[in-house]
Amino acid sequence: MSGPSTYEPKTGFTKWLDSRLPIVRLGWDSFVDFPTPRNLNYWYTFGGILTVCLMIQIITGIVLAMHYVPHIDHAFASVQRIDRDVNYGWLIRSIHAVGASMFFLAVYMHIFRGLYYGSYKAPRELLWILGVVIYLLMMAAAFLGYVLPWGQMSYWGAMVITNLLGAFPIIGGPITEWLWGGFSVGNATLNRFFSLHYLIPFLIAGVVGLHIWALHVPGNNNPTGIEVKSSRDTLPFHPYYTSKDGFGIALFMVIFAFFVFFWPDALGHSDNFIPADPLVTPALIVPEWYLLPFYAILRAVPDKLGGVLLMFGAIGILFVLPWLDTSKVRSMRYRPLARWFFGFFVLACLGLGWAGAELPDTPVPGLGAIGVDFLLMGRVLTVYYFAYFLVILPILGFVEKPSPRPASIEESVLGNTSRPAPAAVPAE
Amino acid sequence: MTEAMENNGAHGEKPSRRDFIYIATGGALAVGGAFTIWPFIDQMNPAADTLALASTEVNIGELEEGQEITVIYRERPHFVRRRTAAEVEAARNVDVASLPDRDARNFNLGDGVPATDENRSAMTAAVADGVEIEDALRASMLVTSANCTHLGCVPTEGAGDYGAWFCPCHGSHYDTSGRIRRGPAPENLSVPIMTFTSASVLRLG
Numbered sequence: 001m002s003g004p005s006t007y008e009p010k011t012g013f014t015k016w017l018d019s020r021l022p023i024v025r026l027g028w029d030s031f032v033d034f035p036t037p038r039n040l041n042y043w044y045t046f047g048g049i050l051t052v053c054l055m056i057q058i059i060t061g062i063v064l065a066m067h068y069v070p071h072i073d074h075a076f077a078s079v080q081r082i083d084r085d086v087n088y089g090w091l092i093r094s095i096h097a098v099g100a101s102m103f104f105l106a107v108y109m110h111i112f113r114g115l116y117y118g119s120y121k122a123p124r125e126l127l128w129i130l131g132v133v134i135y136l137l138m139m140a141a142a143f144l145g146y147v148l149p150w151g152q153m154s155y156w157g158a159m160v161i162t163n164l165l166g167a168f169p170i171i172g173g174p175i176t177e178w179l180w181g182g183f184s185v186g187n188a189t190l191n192r193f194f195s196l197h198y199l200i201p202f203l204i205a206g207v208v209g210l211h212i213w214a215l216h217v218p219g220n221n222n223p224t225g226i227e228v229k230s231s232r233d234t235l236p237f238h239p240y241y242t243s244k245d246g247f248g249i250a251l252f253m254v255i256f257a258f259f260v261f262f263w264p265d266a267l268g269h270s271d272n273f274i275p276a277d278p279l280v281t282p283a284l285i286v287p288e289w290y291l292l293p294f295y296a297i298l299r300a301v302p303d304k305l306g307g308v309l310l311m312f313g314a315i316g317i318l319f320v321l322p323w324l325d326t327s328k329v330r331s332m333r334y335r336p337l338a339r340w341f342f343g344f345f346v347l348a349c350l351g352l353g354w355a356g357a358e359l360p361d362t363p364v365p366g367l368g369a370i371g372v373d374f375l376l377m378g379r380v381l382t383v384y385y386f387a388y389f390l391v392i393l394p395i396l397g398f399v400e401k402p403s404p405r406p407a408s409i410e411e412s413v414l415g416n417t418s419r420p421a422p423a424a425v426p427a428e
Numbered sequence: 429m430t431e432a433m434e435n436n437g438a439h440g441e442k443p444s445r446r447d448f449i450y451i452a453t454g455g456a457l458a459v460g461g462a463f464t465i466w467p468f469i470d471q472m473n474p475a476a477d478t479l480a481l482a483s484t485e486v487n488i489g490e491l492e493e494g495q496e497i498t499v500i501y502r503e504r505p506h507f508v509r510r511r512t513a514a515e516v517e518a519a520r521n522v523d524v525a526s527l528p529d530r531d532a533r534n535f536n537l538g539d540g541v542p543a544t545d546e547n548r549s550a551m552t553a554a555v556a557d558g559v560e561i562e563d564a565l566r567a568s569m570l571v572t573s574a575n576c577t578h579l580g581c582v583p584t585e586g587a588g589d590y591g592a593w594f595c596p597c598h599g600s601h602y603d604t605s606g607r608i609r610r611g612p613a614p615e616n617l618s619v620p621i622m623t624f625t626s627a628s629v630l631r632l633g
Contacts, residue, residue, distance in 0.1 A: 156581065160597065163580040178469075182478045184503040184575070192472065279498050279505050279574075281581040283596050299598060304578055304614050360599060 006033045030216060035234035036241050037222035039413050043117075044220070045248030046110040052249055053103040054208065058201050060096040068148065070194035072187045075150035076275045094264040100142050101267040102256050104290035107135060116342055118330035119221040125322035127214040130207055132318045137204045139291065139315075144197035146288060150190065151272030156285050158185045158193070164298075167305040184278065224412045225330030226405060233409035284359060292356030293349050296378040297385070299360055310382070317389050324389050326397025329405070337400045338393075345388045348381045355381065478503075482633050488569065489628025496585055498574055501620060501632040505574035505582055507593075508630070511604060515592070516568055519545035519605035527616075528608050534619040543616055545605045548572075553622040553630065561627050571632065572606035572617035593617075 007028040009015040018025055067086050069078040082089035111131070114120055120128035147158045162179055166172040181188030219228060228234055235241070259266065267289060271282045287295050294311050301307035317324075332339040355378035364372045406412035484501040486508050491497065496509040511519075524530050524542045531540065532547040536554070541547050550569035555561060574582050581597035588594030589610060590603035600611030607616040623631045 156597075159575075160579040160581065163578070178473050180474075181472055182474050182503050183481075184580075186503050188475070188478065278500070278503075279582060281584075281596060285581065285597050302612055304612055307612070 005029050030212070030237075031242070032236065032238040034216065034237040035219065035228070035231065036237045037220050037228055037233060037409050038235045038240075039222050039224060039409050040220065040241065040244070041223055042244075042248055043109065043113040043223075045245045046106050046113065048245035049106045049249050049252045050103070050110060051208070052252075053099060053106055054201065054204060056095060056099050057103060058205070060092050060099065061198070061201065063092050064096055065198060068194075070148065070191050072150060072190055072276070075148060075190060079149045091260070094260045098256065098259045098264060098267065100145065101259070101288070101290065102252070103138065104142070106252065107138060108290070111135070112346060114221075115345075116332050116339075117221055117223055118225050118325070118327075118332065120322045121325065121330050122322065123218045124214075124221060127211065127218070128322055129319055130211045130214055132315070134204055134207050134211060135318075136315060137200055137207065141197060141200040141204065142288065142290070144193045144200065147190065147193045148197060149272060150276045152274040152276055152280075152282050153269045153272040153285070155185060155276030155278070156281055157287060158189065160285060162189075164308050164311075167308040169305070221330065222409060223331060223333060224406060224409055225333070226409055226412070229408050230410075286357055289353065289357070292354075293352035293385075294356070296352040296356035296374075297382045299356070299375065300378045300382040314385060317386070321389060321393075325393040326395075327393075327400065327402070328397070329402040334403045334405045335396070335400060336403055338396050341388060341392050341396070344384065348384045348388070351381045352378060352385065484632045485625070486571075486630045486632065487628060488630050493568070498582075499632070506620060506632065507570070507572050507574045507585075507606070507617075509570045510565075511568045511570055513568070515604040516545065516549070518591075519548075519603060519607075522603065522605070522607075528610075529614065529616045531616070532619070533616045535621045536619065543605075543607055548605050548607070548616070548619055550622065550624075550630070552619070553624055555624045556626070559624055559626055561624050566624075569630070570604075570606060571622055571630070572619055574617070576600055576613055577608065577615040577617065578611070578613035 005025055005028075007018075007022075007025040009018045009024070014024060017023070064082065067078065067082045067089060069075055079093070082093050084090070086092075114128065114131070143157070143161060147154045162176055162185060165179065166176045168175070177183065179189070180186065181192060222228075269286065269288075274282075286292065294314055297314050298307045298311040301310050327335060327338065329335055332342055355374045358374040360373065360375035360378070362374050363369075364374055364377050367377075481502055484499055484506075486497075486499050488508065488510065491508070491510040493510055494512045494515075496507055498505050499508055500506070522545075524544055527543055530543050532543045534541065534548055534552055536552040537547060546552075546567075548570065550566045550571060551563070553566065553569075553571075576583050576595040576597065578595065578598055578600055581595050583593035583595040583600070583602060585593060588601040590601055592604040593602040593606070594600070595602075595611065595613065598612050600613035601609050602613075602617060603609050605616075606619070608614070620632045622633075625631045
């Protein structure tokens with residue numbers, strides 16, 4: 001969709017600039033005149049919301065780094081000092097901590113939207129893969145950042161996650177010591193985690209640039225999954241989608257602000273208000289809510305290495321998804337079977353999150369009578385998680401009969417009245 | 429590019445001076461690159477002062493039977509337990525063949541030693557010259573790492589199916605010899621190098 005540029009510099013300065021550094025042209029073609037499908041719904045505003053989330057995290061993070069001390073003797077106190085003594089520190093730290101959760105909330109919406117409308121399919125495979133890379137970097141940044149306050153959950157979360165790498169035979173031991181810079185999680189670990197936590201958001205920003213570049217070559221997917229065929233299918237990005245994204249961002253900020261001002265610690269864990277103690281492990285160690293499904297997958301396997309491999313596999317499988325889904329129809333709006341399996345997949349992810357938050361031996365409410373505990377529930381849902389990608393999507397493409405699709409994006413929005421129907425059936 | 433390659437073929441049956449310089453430059457860059465990267469990787473390994481944390485001395489003279497303390501040795505917590513006769517008896521009555529991990533995991537003994545209680549208790553500790561210490565005391569003392577071999581949590585004392593340690597994180601049960609009996613942990617709690625430097629002092633490391 002990236003056709004010839006429509007930018008025309010008018011003043012002497014912009015002409016001078018355009019022939020030397022066409023940066024205004026780039027902005028114009030990417031965010032003003034960029035042709036965007038006219039039928040994008042609110043699920044498509046999360047890209048813009050995520051950009052705002054990243055900017056918020058970087059700005060608040062840079063400010064927090066001015067007051068935070070990455071040393072095991074001072075880290076916990078310095079975070080308390082930010083909350084109590086630093087001017088507006090309570091606000092900025094709250095925005096940063098809540099912002100991490102909001103970032104993940106938005107990214108999950110964005111990912112599920114991509115899964116439902118088939119945004120990962122050709123010609124957008126690389127766009128999808130870059131997105132998974134961003135998601136991985138986000139998880140790394142979130143984990144590293146959670147360690148910095150040096151509370152009990154910080155310390156033991158770091159302990160458990162770094163020990164995961166010890167599961168690998170032979171190289172596991174040396175790699176964990178290399179990561180710790182000592183014989184255990186300690187001051188060297190905290191120091192380097194701070195350094196890397198500061199680095200990763202800028203890596204994310206770089207990959208986001210690639211992500212948007214890869215988006216602007218084929219152009220946006222849309223809820224019908226049908227390619228743009230003529231200019232009647234599109235609208236210029238500005239003002240149509242700048243205003244729609246803007247409205248979505250404003251609504252999202254209402255939820256964001258609610259948590260920041262009225263419920264700032266609701267998404268954290270109370271044990272993290274206890275300073276880190278290497279001698280005592282909290283009774284229940286849980287990661288932040290956005291990592292719970294993977295934690296449940298880790299625990300579903302009785303073998304240490306097997307659990308670690310399966311957990312990494314749960315993310316790794318997303319990289320090859322574009323080649324696992326065999327259906328020629330992109331959007332699940334026209335896939336009567338796939339949309340059911342997708343619905344169950346969303347429920348499975350939520351269920352895994354629930355299972356990850358509870359002790360494995362605890363009976364599931366309502367199902368305890370028939371002997372279902374959270375370990376069993378986690379196992380069943382883990383099987384479905386992988387089956388969705390490895391069995392259901394590959395087979396559905398062959399057995400499913402898609403429902404009729406509109407001839408064009410324009411027709412799906414305006415009906416078939418504006419012009420004679422095109423004779424050809426859309427080839428996807 | 430193609431043209432250049434054809435030219436090469438036409439001119440040289442034997443490699444030219446330029447080919448040599450090209451390969452030599454590439455080789456020097458690769459080797460030099462590796463030498464340059466190494467310091468940036470190795471700086472993350474434990475530093476000299478960290479490695480110098482050699483040993484920890486534990487006063488065991490005031491330990492009552494059945495009492496346990498946790499000490500830090502090499503940045504990591506370690507259980508030091510003076511077991512009751514019943515606990516030692518229970519640990520000795522276990523068939524090693526029935527254990528999930530049959531290796532003693534005792535740094536005083538090395539690899540491949542069966543995980544009997546005798547091979548894990550302070551019976552295996554060295555005794556400094558001139559120190560007199562009762563066999564019963566040595567047999568009752570057990571020193572192990574306090575980090576669960578699954579993912580490093582500190583197991584809770586006096587809990588679990590074997591009345592010794594239970595890891596709250598993912599449900600590993602250890603017996604009174606610190607051996608894994610049930611749960612996801614793959615190995616027995618390791619026993620550090622130790623020496624009785626007097627009748628009441630045990631040195632770790």
